[in-house]
Amino acid sequence: MFGRYxxxxxxxxxxxTISVERGGTPPRYVRACRDERVEKILPAGEGSVIIxxxxxxxxxxxxxxxxxxxxxxxxxxPKSERRVFLTFPVEIGVFLEGGGDLHVLDILSCTPAKxxxxxxxxxxxxxxxxxxxxxxxxxxxxxxxxxVIDLTLKNASAETTEVSRAVFDSxxxxxxxxxxxxxxxxxxxxxPMIARTSVNEMxxxxxxxxxxxxxxxxxxxxxxxxxxxxxFGFA
Amino acid sequence: xxxxxxxxxxxxxxxxxxxxIQSEENLIGTASPSEIVEFIAAVVIAYIAGLFAxxxxxxHFSHRIKKDHLDFWIRAxxxxxxxxxxxxxIPPFFDASIILVFWILIGLIAVLALAGQKVIANAVAYLAxxxxxxxxxGDFISIGETSGTVVSITLFAILVRTxxxxxxxxxxxxxxxxxxxxxxxxxxxxxxxxxxxxxRDDIGQALRIISGLLENYEFxxxxxxxxxxxxxxxDSSVKIKIRVWFPSGWANIEDxxxxxxxxxxxxxxxxxxxxxxxxxPQRELWFMNETLKKHEGD
Numbered sequence: 045m046f047g048r049y050x051x052x053x054x055x056x057x058x059x060x061t062i063s064v065e066r067g068g069t070p071p072r073y074v075r076a077c078r079d080e081r082v083e084k085i086l087p088a089g090e091g092s093v094i095i096x097x098x099x100x101x102x103x104x105x106x107x108x109x110x111x112x113x114x115x116x117x118x119x120x121x122p123k124s125e126r127r128v129f130l131t132f133p134v135e136i137g138v139f140l141e142g143g144g145d146l147h148v149l150d151i152l153s154c155t156p157a158k159x160x161x162x163x164x165x166x167x168x169x170x171x172x173x174x175x176x177x178x179x180x181x182x183x184x185x186x187x188x189x190x191x192v193i194d195l196t197l198k199n200a201s202a203e204t205t206e207v208s209r210a211v212f213d214s215x216x217x218x219x220x221x222x223x224x225x226x227x228x229x230x231x232x233x234x235x236p237m238i239a240r241t242s243v244n245e246m247x248x249x250x251x252x253x254x255x256x257x258x259x260x261x262x263x264x265x266x267x268x269x270x271x272x273x274x275x276f277g278f279a
Numbered sequence: 280x281x282x283x284x285x286x287x288x289x290x291x292x293x294x295x296x297x298x299x300i301q302s303e304e305n306l307i308g309t310a311s312p313s314e315i316v317e318f319i320a321a322v323v324i325a326y327i328a329g330l331f332a333x334x335x336x337x338x339h340f341s342h343r344i345k346k347d348h349l350d351f352w353i354r355a356x357x358x359x360x361x362x363x364x365x366x367x368x369i370p371p372f373f374d375a376s377i378i379l380v381f382w383i384l385i386g387l388i389a390v391l392a393l394a395g396q397k398v399i400a401n402a403v404a405y406l407a408x409x410x411x412x413x414x415x416x417g418d419f420i421s422i423g424e425t426s427g428t429v430v431s432i433t434l435f436a437i438l439v440r441t442x443x444x445x446x447x448x449x450x451x452x453x454x455x456x457x458x459x460x461x462x463x464x465x466x467x468x469x470x471x472x473x474x475x476x477x478x479r480d481d482i483g484q485a486l487r488i489i490s491g492l493l494e495n496y497e498f499x500x501x502x503x504x505x506x507x508x509x510x511x512x513x514d515s516s517v518k519i520k521i522r523v524w525f526p527s528g529w530a531n532i533e534d535x536x537x538x539x540x541x542x543x544x545x546x547x548x549x550x551x552x553x554x555x556x557x558x559x560p561q562r563e564l565w566f567m568n569e570t571l572k573k574h575e576g577d
Contacts, residue, residue, distance in 0.1 A: 104497060105529055107526050107528040107529050108526070108528075114501075156495075156497065157497040158497050158501055159497060159498060159500055159501070159526055160500050160501035160502045161466060161467045161500050161502055161503060161524065161526075162502075163466075165465045165466060165467045165468070165469075165503075165524070166465050166466075167466075168466050168467070169466055170466050170467065170500075170526040170528065173501045173502075
């Protein structure tokens with residue numbers, strides 16, 4: 045289903061139904077997912093519909109731009125590095141490209157959402173929360189439900205430390221899709237309370253297709269490459 | 280003081296008056312009539328350009344930045360344009376007569392005096408509010424008996440839209456001197472609910488059912504974790520207290536209807552499905568004659 049469609053599109057499985065009828069009167073976009081149905085009238089004429097994974101922080105409401113992945117505590121020795129694979133929830137963006145513009149037509153997700161607070165109520169930040177197992181190689185996932193983060197954990201401090209959560213900023217996410225949805229990220233631990241996460245601009249595996257991110261489609265100015273500074277711990 | 284020739288004044292038109300003013304100790308500096316016209320035109324053009332700039336900024340940035348930030352930038356741009364117009368056209372007025380400046384100052388003082396202390400107090404309170412920033416546009420706040428969403432913060436008052444859709448103007452000095460509750464400034468807020476179950480119901484089962492429902496509700500935060508515990512062994516029921524944290528950005532009204540409409544009915548239905556009932560208040564009454572009969576029987 046992921047890809048660019050210049051004409052009609054019909055996709056249906058037990059979780060998602062998407063239909064684009066460009067030749068209809070009027071042209072119509074219809075989708076159903078998790079007891080929710082969306083129907084929109086499309087403009088007639090040229091234009092493409094693009095469907096790809098987007099930053100998973102928009103549903104059910106865009107109240108945060110942070111994604112928090114909780115996972116079993118992983119021990120890192122001082123000045124060491126470790127590569128792990130985690131899962132993250134997938135949200136699917138449907139874009140309409142035409143007239144020199146890129147419009148966000150719809151966002152849907154098959155995975156139930158959960159929010160959390162990273163830090164204290166007064167100073168902390170709301171995050172979209174997801175629980176993942178730690179794998180040594182990319183786990184097999186349903187690409188409409190879960191993606192895979194290829195995460196490199198680096199302990200730059202002089203102390204052995206335990207890491208059990210990572211917080212990513214959606215404004216610097218770079219997603220790719222192929223057989224599965226993926227992003228490659230780095231989490232660098234500076235001290236027992238401070239770490240920085242950043243998402244690489246390159247895919248974890250070559251040959252994957254880059255996704256159109258929402259902050260690009262919405263023309264939201266984002267600071268790329270700086271990642272997110274985790275100031276409230278990671279254990 | 281400059282002696283004013285009233286006979287000339289009464290017989291001259293506006294141009295004559297201008298010539299008179301210029302002839303008397305250079306009242307408006309070295310500005311010629313054309314420069315005065317330029318000055319007025321520049322201010323008008325700057326004002327109109329400011330309107331266009333505001334329209335442009337609103338059109339291109341209203342969906343990207345917060346409303347109060349956008350309002351600030353619009354005001355700043357408009358002010359800069361007017362200042363620029365003044366800076367470009369005002370030099371000929373710099374050597375204006377001290378008398379004109381004196382009268383302008385007197386006029387300003389008179390206006391301020393007429394406007395009264397209240398206006399000044401509101402303007403000063405506005406500056407204090409801008410410095411301390413106890414709330415921003417879009418926040419849900421309570422000031423005194425008024426609760427609502429802040430629509431805008433102006434020089435003299437803040438505009439609050441209540442949950443009934445009524446716009447309330449609250450003077451800035453009152454805002455500054457009153458206790459303010461901001462329900463939006465923290466990332467998360469906590470709510471408490473209490474429900475009662477019968478004494479013969481399984482407390483552990485009730486706690487498990489409620490915890491499971493809260494876990495499945497996306498807006499109940501994972502961390503801080505919800506707390507569900509027996510808070511009281513009351514007269515008619517075992518009281519169970521539920522403490523949950525929600526994102527302030529979502530639960531943005533004081534007594535959030537959507538929380539109650541989801542959580543409380545869902546809990547009631549789930550408990551009833553498991554055979555757990557929420558009891559009515561009960562009281563056992565013993566009548567004296569029955570007590571006497573009971574003792575006589577003994």
